[in-house]
Amino acid sequence: MAALATSILASVAFVGAMFLGRSTPLLGSALAVALAAIGVALVSWANDVFPPSIRWENREPLESTSSERTAFMSDFGAPGRFTTRRRLLGGLLAGALVGVVSGLILSLRSLFRGGVEPLLTTSWATGTRLATTDDEPIHVDTLSEGGTITAFPEGKTDAFDSTVILVRVASGALPPDHREGSPEGYIAYSKLCTHAGCPVGLYDPDAGLLTCPCHHSAFQVLDHARPTGGPAGRPLPRLLLSVDDEGFLVAAADFDRPVGPGFWEGTRS
Amino acid sequence: MRGAVRWLDARFGLARLLHGQLKKAFPAHWSFLLGEIALFSFIVLVFTGIYLTLFYEASGEMIVYDGVYEPLVGTSMSRAYASVIELSFRDHLGLLVRQTHHWAALVFVAAIVLHLARVFFTGAFRNPREINWMVGVTMLLLAVVNGYFGYSLVDDVLAGMGGHIVNSGLLSIPVVGPWLASALFGGEFPSLATIPRFFVFHVLIIPVTLGVLIAVHLAIVWKQKHTQFPERGVSESTLYGPKLWPSYAARSMALFFFVSATLVALGGLIQIHAVWMTGPFLPGLVSSPLHPDWYLGWIEGANRILPPLDFTLFGYLVPSLFFSSVLLPGVTLLLLYAWPFIEARFTGDYDTHHVLDRPSERPVRTAIGAAALTFYTLLFVAASADVVSVATAIDVQTVMQAFRFIVVLGPVAAGATTYLILSGDKEAQPT
Numbered sequence: 063m064a065a066l067a068t069s070i071l072a073s074v075a076f077v078g079a080m081f082l083g084r085s086t087p088l089l090g091s092a093l094a095v096a097l098a099a100i101g102v103a104l105v106s107w108a109n110d111v112f113p114p115s116i117r118w119e120n121r122e123p124l125e126s127t128s129s130e131r132t133a134f135m136s137d138f139g140a141p142g143r144f145t146t147r148r149r150l151l152g153g154l155l156a157g158a159l160v161g162v163v164s165g166l167i168l169s170l171r172s173l174f175r176g177g178v179e180p181l182l183t184t185s186w187a188t189g190t191r192l193a194t195t196d197d198e199p200i201h202v203d204t205l206s207e208g209g210t211i212t213a214f215p216e217g218k219t220d221a222f223d224s225t226v227i228l229v230r231v232a233s234g235a236l237p238p239d240h241r242e243g244s245p246e247g248y249i250a251y252s253k254l255c256t257h258a259g260c261p262v263g264l265y266d267p268d269a270g271l272l273t274c275p276c277h278h279s280a281f282q283v284l285d286h287a288r289p290t291g292g293p294a295g296r297p298l299p300r301l302l303l304s305v306d307d308e309g310f311l312v313a314a315a316d317f318d319r320p321v322g323p324g325f326w327e328g329t330r331s
Numbered sequence: 332m333r334g335a336v337r338w339l340d341a342r343f344g345l346a347r348l349l350h351g352q353l354k355k356a357f358p359a360h361w362s363f364l365l366g367e368i369a370l371f372s373f374i375v376l377v378f379t380g381i382y383l384t385l386f387y388e389a390s391g392e393m394i395v396y397d398g399v400y401e402p403l404v405g406t407s408m409s410r411a412y413a414s415v416i417e418l419s420f421r422d423h424l425g426l427l428v429r430q431t432h433h434w435a436a437l438v439f440v441a442a443i444v445l446h447l448a449r450v451f452f453t454g455a456f457r458n459p460r461e462i463n464w465m466v467g468v469t470m471l472l473l474a475v476v477n478g479y480f481g482y483s484l485v486d487d488v489l490a491g492m493g494g495h496i497v498n499s500g501l502l503s504i505p506v507v508g509p510w511l512a513s514a515l516f517g518g519e520f521p522s523l524a525t526i527p528r529f530f531v532f533h534v535l536i537i538p539v540t541l542g543v544l545i546a547v548h549l550a551i552v553w554k555q556k557h558t559q560f561p562e563r564g565v566s567e568s569t570l571y572g573p574k575l576w577p578s579y580a581a582r583s584m585a586l587f588f589f590v591s592a593t594l595v596a597l598g599g600l601i602q603i604h605a606v607w608m609t610g611p612f613l614p615g616l617v618s619s620p621l622h623p624d625w626y627l628g629w630i631e632g633a634n635r636i637l638p639p640l641d642f643t644l645f646g647y648l649v650p651s652l653f654f655s656s657v658l659l660p661g662v663t664l665l666l667l668y669a670w671p672f673i674e675a676r677f678t679g680d681y682d683t684h685h686v687l688d689r690p691s692e693r694p695v696r697t698a699i700g701a702a703a704l705t706f707y708t709l710l711f712v713a714a715s716a717d718v719v720s721v722a723t724a725i726d727v728q729t730v731m732q733a734f735r736f737i738v739v740l741g742p743v744a745a746g747a748t749t750y751l752i753l754s755g756d757k758e759a760q761p762t
Contacts, residue, residue, distance in 0.1 A: 086423045090431070090599010094592040101588030108581035115578050117356040118571045121556055121685055124459055173517070173528075178509045180519035181502075195615060212615040220393070222521055225615040253615055258634065258652055259495035259520075261617040275619035276492060277635040278716060278727050291728040293634060295641030295651055323499035324650030325508050329643060 071099035178327055182320050184215075184224040184252075186301060191216040192228065192250070192311045199310045202246050205230040208267035212253060215313070223321055225253040226301055227262055227272060228311075229283055237284055243302030243314055250313075251287045251298040254322040255279055262298065272298070296324060353576040358559035362449045364586060369442035370545065371590040372435045377538065379432035379598075386425065388414035389530035391486065391523045400607060408611035411526050412486040415606055431598025436478045438594060440626040443471050451670070451700055453687040455558045457680070461671040463551045468667045470544050473537050475626050480533040482604060482624060486526060489604070491612030492621050494520060496634070500656035505649055521612070560687045567685050620717045632713030633659050636734045663707075694753035702746030709738045 074095045126134070192200040193216040200213060205228070213226040233247040240249065251272065253261045260276035265283075271290070272281045279294030281287040287298035299321050302314040320328050340346050390410040396403050398413060400420045408416075418425035447467065450456055456464035479497070483490045498520040501512035517524025559570045573579045597603075609618055623631055633655035640651035666673075674696065675681050690697045712719070713734040720727040 086426045086430070087599050089423055090427050090595050090597075093427075094596035094599065097588045097592035097595060101585040101592065104581050104585035104588065108578055108585070112577050112581075115574045116571055117354060117574050118569060119356045119556070121568050121570060124555060124683070170514075174510055174514045176509075176513040176518045180513075181509060195613075214614070220614060222614045223519065254495075257650075258499040258656075260492050260621075261615050263615075263617040264619065275617055275621050275717070276496065277631075278731060280728065289639065292731070293637050293639055293651060293655070295639030323502055323652060324641060324648045325502040326505050326647050326649075327509075328648045328650075329646060 071096055071103065074099060178325070180223075181322070181325065181328075184316060184321060185218045185221045186215050186224055186313045186316045188313060188315050189306070190313045191306070192226065192303075192313070193217070193219065195219055200228065202248075202305055202309045202311065205248070207232050207247065210265040210267075212261075212263075213250065213311075223254065225261060226250050227253040227265070227298075229265060229267070229272075231267070231270070231284065235284065240284060240286070243300070243304070245303055245305045245311070248303055248311060249283060250301040250303050250311075251281070251283075252301065252317060252321040253298075255294060256289070256296040256298060256323060257292070257294040259323045353574070355553075355575045356570060356572040357575060357579045358557045358565075358570055358572040359579075360560060362453075363557065365442055365446035365449055367583060367586055368590055369439055369446055371587045372439035372442055372594065373541065373545065374587070375435045375591050375594050376432060376439060379428045379435065380534065380538070382428045383418070383432060384534055386414060386418040387411070387484065387530075389484070389527050391521070391526040403607060403610075406611065407613065409486045409526070411484060412606065412611045415485045415487075419607070427595070427599050429598075430601075430603050431595050433482070433603045434597040434601070435594045436474075436481060437625060438590075438597075440471070440474050440478060443467075443474055444626070447471060447667075448700070448704070452690040452693075452697060453558070453560075454684060454693065454696065455687055456671045457675070457682075457684040458671075459555055459683055460551075460558075463548060463555075464671055465668055466544055466548050466551070468664070470541060470548070471667075472664060473541050473544070477533055477537040477541070478624055478626060480529045480537070483529055484526060484533060485604065485606050486612050487604075487606040488609040488612055488616050488618050489606075489621065491521070492617065493623055494525070494612075496631075496656070499650075499652055503650040503653035504657055505644075505647070505653070556685070558685055558687050560689065565686060567683070570685070620715070622714060625711070628711035628714040629707045630656055630660055630710075632710035632716075632734075632738075634714075635716055636710075636713050636731045636738065638735070691753055694750050697753055698746045698750035701749040702742040705745035706738065706742040709734070709741050713738060 074092055192213040194200060195212060195214065197214075197216065197219050199216055200211070205211060207230055210227065210229045213228045214221060215224050218224060228248060228250045231247045231249065236244055236247060236249075251262075253263070255262050255274040255276065257274065257277055257279045260274055262272045262274040262279075262281065264273040264275055265271075266273065270283045272283055272287065273279070274281075274292070274294070277293050279292030280290050281294070281298050282290050286300060289295065289297060299317040299319050301317055303311050304314045306312045336345070388410045392410050393407055394410055394413060396406050396408050396413050396416070398404070398417050398420075400416050403416060415429070419429055420426070450464065450467070479493065483493055494516070498512050498516060501515060502508045504511060513519065515528070516522050517528050556570060557572075559565045559572070563571070565571065573582070610616065622628065634652065637651055637655040640654060642649055688696075690700075713731070716730045716734060717727050719725075720730045723730070
């Protein structure tokens with residue numbers, strides 16, 4: 063049986079060694095069979111060639127005997143000479159070690175870059191044009207009602223924290239407190255979910271909901287992106303819009319509060 | 332061979348050194364192999380990992396792709412992502428190695444969890460093995476963290492979303508959140524420093540630490556000898572089993588080959604983390620459904636179903652994400668570490684135990700274990716709330732609401748049922 067297993071192994075190992083542009087499943091299967099055949103050979107070798115070698119053993123108690131402990135203490139116990147100042151010396155040594163280790167750990171502060179400040183601003187400012195991911199400015203005629211698109215500050219399509227989700231609703235559907243900053247029915251919110259930062263990419267125009275695919279937070283588009291379902295606790299920050307002279311959508315100001323997930327100083331902007 | 336062995340013996344005293352060790356008895360039970368399966372998965376991870384390290388580029392710098400995979404030519408992506416595409420498609424061996432590596436990571440953590448469950452339910456963590464239990468829990472933590480760093484390195488949309496979520500979790504920590512987040516990610520997420528930093532942890536710091544801890548873990552088992560079920564006259568002072576050489580060693584080596592064969596078969600036959608389908612991590616992109624690797628599912632489930640419990644403390648914000656992604660795992664880890672001491676306190680049993688419990692003879696511990704497993708499994712299922720929603724045609728918010736109840740009631744039911752069944756048909760109560 064061991065001979066059979068080793069011969070399977072030999073022939074299949076050759077196939078496995080055929081990395082002549084052969085497909086991944088074939089390479090994987092061949093190598094797997096080669097490996098498994100060695101295993102089979104080992105098992106049959108253990109079963110057939112050797113008699114069952116069961117052995118009974120005693121468990122010695124793990125604890126040292128009292129004479130062993132006495133011998134240890136007599137060789138390594140504290141010498142009498144230093145007894146009076148032992149505590150002071152021990153404390154000072156501990157202090158010195160703590161000092162060095164703390165110094166080393168604190169030198170890792172160079173790993174910390176940024177802290178809170180970058181979280182409080184984005185690349186948006188008054189008058190910045192909205193642009194698509196291909197950096198094309200977005201015109202008032204770009205979307206039809208029910209449409210949605212991801213937008214960035216013009217020239218900054220790599221700015222993760224400035225990602226915006228732009229939707230267009232019917233002008234008549236805008237509630238009175240939403241009219242300002244929503245020219246022609248365009249409403250813009252930060253695309254970063256206030257729960258865990260994933261882009262809120264699912265838009266249902268009939269329900270007027272923006273849903274996040276990560277943990278299913280749902281935000282009411284016509285109510286300042288108030289969270290109505292899921293674990294998000296804060297609405298998406300809104301980017302108030304206006305239209306410039308050429309009919310392109312621009313930001314009226316930066317967001318009124320930090321974008322993305324919450325953090326300790328997040329309520330102060 | 333006599334000559335060569337004598338040559339070595341003259342230099343190391345091999346015969347004297349090995350004689351006692353090679354005839355050491357190792358208790359044999361199928362469930363004792365789970366730890367070995369974890370070990371062998373780790374070895375496969377190291378070998379496949381070394382191959383990947385030779386071809387992976389740990390850089391977040393953006394380039395325009397111009398490599399062998401046509402559909403992505405002309406797309407903007409990071410160097411890291413491009414290198415993963417190249418090694419997956421330039422030759423078929425690269426994809427086999429990467430998929431085997433990822434499968435090995437999933438199996439590695441699964442084997443550790445099963446091994447932990449076996450040790451828990453049989454009481455093998457008791458005196459004198461408390462420290463080894465804590466070494467094991469540490470290795471579980473490192474394996475999970477390293478798995479997360481690993482699939483983050485490919486820098487596709489899935490990795491990016493994982494980054495958003497971990498970043499948000501760190502940010503949510505009161506007072507020090509933003510500092511911790513910028514320390515891990517090298518600035519405001521996402522930052523160019525992130526991938527190189529994750530790479531150092533994934534390839535060097537954590538694997539070396541794991542290697543050392545594995546050695547410590549095995550050395551302790553060697554010294555204290557393995558535990559054994561009460562059978563055939565086994566007692567606190569005697570054990571039996573096959574000798575290390577040749578029986579036990581042959582079987583262990585065979586298991587290594589079977590485990591590596593399985594992992595290579597999985598890597599070759601079952602696609603995993605097809606990064607060319609999700610696309611590179613770019614601003615504004617997201618895909619649906621989104622799930623992490625299985626061992627993080629329980630945290631993601633908690634993230635989904637925990638209602639918005641955000642509150643402000645003296646004007647400072649504590650987001651509810653803190654409870655599901657920091658407090659829950661933190662408390663879980665703490666309970667795991669402390670369990671041997673918690674149980675000893677409650678049972679008053681501080682004695683040495685080398686003989687294992689049969690789970691059916693310990694109704695309280697087994698019931699607690701059943702409740703805990705149910706809890707974490709239900710959270711794991713909750714992480715697929717959208718999949719459940721599509722399958723049952725129930726809207727996802729209702730599904731999540733249902734899970735909020737199931738996740739609390741389920742473990743209570745499981746624990747109570749287990750306790751009643753086990754305490755009902757025992758003959759003798761343990762003291």
